[in-house]
Amino acid sequence: MSVADEVFNLFSRHGAGAYYGESVSMLEHALQAAHFAHQEGAPPQLILAALLHDVGHLLEDVPDDIAEWTQDAQHEIVGGAWLARRFGEAVSDPVRLHVPAKRYLCATDATYLKQLSQASVITLKLQGGPMSAGEIAAFEAEPSYREAVRVRLCDDRGKVAGLPTATLASYRSLIEELARE
Ligand SMILES: [Fe+2]
Numbered sequence: 293m294s295v296a297d298e299v300f301n302l303f304s305r306h307g308a309g310a311y312y313g314e315s316v317s318m319l320e321h322a323l324q325a326a327h328f329a330h331q332e333g334a335p336p337q338l339i340l341a342a343l344l345h346d347v348g349h350l351l352e353d354v355p356d357d358i359a360e361w362t363q364d365a366q367h368e369i370v371g372g373a374w375l376a377r378r379f380g381e382a383v384s385d386p387v388r389l390h391v392p393a394k395r396y397l398c399a400t401d402a403t404y405l406k407q408l409s410q411a412s413v414i415t416l417k418l419q420g421g422p423m424s425a426g427e428i429a430a431f432e433a434e435p436s437y438r439e440a441v442r443v444r445l446c447d448d449r450g451k452v453a454g455l456p457t458a459t460l461a462s463y464r465s466l467i468e469e470l471a472r473e
Pocket residue numbers: 321345346447
């Protein structure tokens with residue numbers, strides 16, 4: 293099966309599910325994150341990272357209702373590893389780091405924390421809360437931390453009920469172009 297078909301299969305099996313605690317589905321959320329990355333002129337790898345940043349959620353079963361979460365599902369680790377086997381680091385690394393990026397922004401940007409959605413505040417606690425000074429330094433040592441922050445900001449914006457976006461099918465050529473041989 294091609295990588296594009298793998299991606300489409302995952303979204304057709306799990307993409308209609310609610311995006312935890314938000315008013316959009318998993319598929320709508322992914323398409324909106326990619327839409328905002330495209331809109332800000334991000335490079336192709338970053339647009340694809342935004343589209344697939346939550347692929348870890350599609351690969352594993354966690355309760356739909358975030359109130360039932362007892363621990364963070366670490367979807368960024370699962371998703372980052374899945375992507376690293378199929379694409380280059382420019383795609384997989386920002387995904388692996390998109391949850392730390394939230395903890396980073398919460399620690400370094402005073403206005404960021406205030407505008408987080410309610411569901412995102414709940415998961416922040418499970419994710420370890422805002423970063424400490426040591427964690428900030430370690431995060432900034434990651435070569436792709438800026439890209440991770442960009443993906444994170446697109447992720448946060450991708451929660452608009454009814455926003456028109458491109459279809460998943462329109463990303464087939466981008467997926468095929470960036471997939472490893
Ligand atoms: Fe997300």
